[in-house]
Amino acid sequence: MTAVIAVANNKGGVAKTTTCLSLGGSLAEQGRSVLLVDLDPQAHLTLSLGVKPETLRHTVAEVLLGQSSLVAVSRETAVDGLDLAPANRELVVLDKVLYGRQGYEHRLKRDLDEMRYQLYDIVLMDCPPAFGTLTLNALTAADLLIIPIQCEYYAVRSLQQMFDMVSLVRRKTNPRLSYRLLVTMLDVRNKIHRLLLRQIRDRFPEVLFQTIIQVDTRLRESPAFALPVTRYAPRTRAARQYRALAQELISYLSPV
Amino acid sequence: MTAVIAVANNKGGVAKTTTCLSLGGSLAEQGRSVLLVDLDPQAHLTLSLGVKPETLRHTVAEVLLGQSSLVAVSRETAVDGLDLAPANRELVVLDKVLYGRQGYEHRLKRDLDEMRYQLYDIVLMDCPPAFGTLTLNALTAADLLIIPIQCEYYAVRSLQQMFDMVSLVRRKTNPRLSYRLLVTMLDVRNKIHRLLLRQIRDRFPEVLFQTIIQVDTRLRESPAFALPVTRYAPRTRAARQYRALAQELISYLSPV
Numbered sequence A, B: 001m002t003a004v005i006a007v008a009n010n011k012g013g014v015a016k017t018t019t020c021l022s023l024g025g026s027l028a029e030q031g032r033s034v035l036l037v038d039l040d041p042q043a044h045l046t047l048s049l050g051v052k053p054e055t056l057r058h059t060v061a062e063v064l065l066g067q068s069s070l071v072a073v074s075r076e077t078a079v080d081g082l083d084l085a086p087a088n089r090e091l092v093v094l095d096k097v098l099y100g101r102q103g104y105e106h107r108l109k110r111d112l113d114e115m116r117y118q119l120y121d122i123v124l125m126d127c128p129p130a131f132g133t134l135t136l137n138a139l140t141a142a143d144l145l146i147i148p149i150q151c152e153y154y155a156v157r158s159l160q161q162m163f164d165m166v167s168l169v170r171r172k173t174n175p176r177l178s179y180r181l182l183v184t185m186l187d188v189r190n191k192i193h194r195l196l197l198r199q200i201r202d203r204f205p206e207v208l209f210q211t212i213i214q215v216d217t218r219l220r221e222s223p224a225f226a227l228p229v230t231r232y233a234p235r236t237r238a239a240r241q242y243r244a245l246a247q248e249l250i251s252y253l254s255p256v
């Protein structure tokens, strides 16, 4: 059974793309077959696997227009067991074009349902920092939404908008959508971070991943080498934390 | 003559909102009358001035629909000389609604042209991290675009998309749009930051602000106290750097 996971938060710069790259890398390292789907017109996930968006002829844009499938546009990466369905900036126009079409939110879900299930164990979708049709497609298709969140003033305030979005999607297109919060870029030396972490733990105990990703400059560097941190700096704390997240995710997904 | 400035970058989390808040605060401190315009559906600029978006009945959404004006929706803040035209999440729907309407990109410009010029010296518009109609409205109305940029791998790559957007806007709706890059969140201890800063200085010498904003936790804290850093921590490096930016901006805007 393929698990379909969206990584989204309208707040910008909270490590959505970094999480897709390095969580994807960790899951592949643990023997799962993983498809990464880049739904951001900035194509940062595509870039961080060494693929130049401007050279691509087949991207997820065709899948959303119903002209192709994820399997057809996906390609192998430098990491065994980790494939990518890439993006380029064509996706920008799509956001507007799709909006008027009947049932546009279900495009991705329909494609994933048709995909032969034994192909991938896990699909991870990287979303842009916006409320648009691309994120809506991902949430309609997803079993689980991972919301990366920083321990910063704005981040906690905009969580409510994410929760509103989840209940809207549950009502309209995907009643079984569940979500989990992931604390990223935590700086334990920063007193605001420690304070807000305590607040988040008190307010959302049942939906928070135990694993926390701390701030680590190697996570900034790894995309420049087109590698997840588990390959770029395999013996570091950041690699260990994303591996721990992969394990916690697997036990959350596996019915006991 | 009012100077209209957009602060935009599709890359998320690069300090667009932080810059509007503290640059606005610095300009007001130096005796200018400033209007901040929040164009982000997350309403972080509105939040960071202590205004609760969910309590608002009049926001920029009405201005963009042609039902009201910036002057009518704007309100005073705790800072002398700093007014705010607030946002709430109604803006989300607007992005789609506006798209189909004839000449939708010109709504904000038309309102600013009608605003009696002697009201404000400077208008600063905070944009969401997206390519949508809200950012397009701001770029059509703006004299100057400030692009905050971090010294990170993704940030430099997505600059090209911002430059493409500027040339599109110059061709279609606003031939006189100029832009400036502002390096934010610089951590001088980080070798990648220092390396990328050198690259940015080499590649874009003529459009880069001399002033650089370094990483400083007080910039994270100030929004929680509904104040720009110049009021929250007036004697710190962060306050000095935003004051220096305000002065550099004024000399850039003033014809010699």
Ligand SMILES: Nc1ncnc2c1ncn2[C@@H]1O[C@H](COP(=O)(O)OP(=O)(O)OP(=O)(O)O)[C@@H](O)[C@H]1O
Pocket (backbone or CB within 6 Å): A011, A012, A013, A014, A015, A016, A017, A018, A019, A040, A044, A127, A128, A129, A184, A185, A186, A213, A214, A215, A216, A217, A219, A220, A221, B010, B011, B012, B013, B129, B152, B153, B154
């Ligand atoms: N744990 C970490 N430690 C240090 N830096 C990090 C960490 N995680 C992410 N970063 C850096 O923070 C920046 C933002 O991360 P990223 O681009 O993954 O966020 P995003 O949510 O995908 O942004 P966007 O909203 O633009 O899509 C990047 O430069 C990244 O390298």
Ligand SMILES: Nc1ncnc2c1ncn2[C@@H]1O[C@H](COP(=O)(O)OP(=O)(O)OP(=O)(O)O)[C@@H](O)[C@H]1O
Pocket (backbone or CB within 6 Å): A010, A011, A012, A013, A129, A152, A153, A154, B011, B012, B013, B014, B015, B016, B017, B018, B019, B040, B044, B127, B128, B129, B184, B185, B186, B213, B214, B215, B216, B217, B219, B220, B221
């Ligand atoms: N110079 C700085 N030093 C330390 N932290 C900073 C600095 N500038 C901004 N920040 C913090 O970084 C985070 C991102 O900043 P901010 O929200 O202003 O970015 P943004 O570009 O407006 O994000 P979005 O794309 O979501 O609109 C915030 O938590 C902010 O407090």
Ligand SMILES: [Mg+2]
Pocket (backbone or CB within 6 Å): A016, A017, A018, A040, A044, A127
């Ligand atoms: Mg991203």
Ligand SMILES: [Mg+2]
Pocket (backbone or CB within 6 Å): B016, B017, B018, B040, B044, B126, B127
């Ligand atoms: Mg912002």
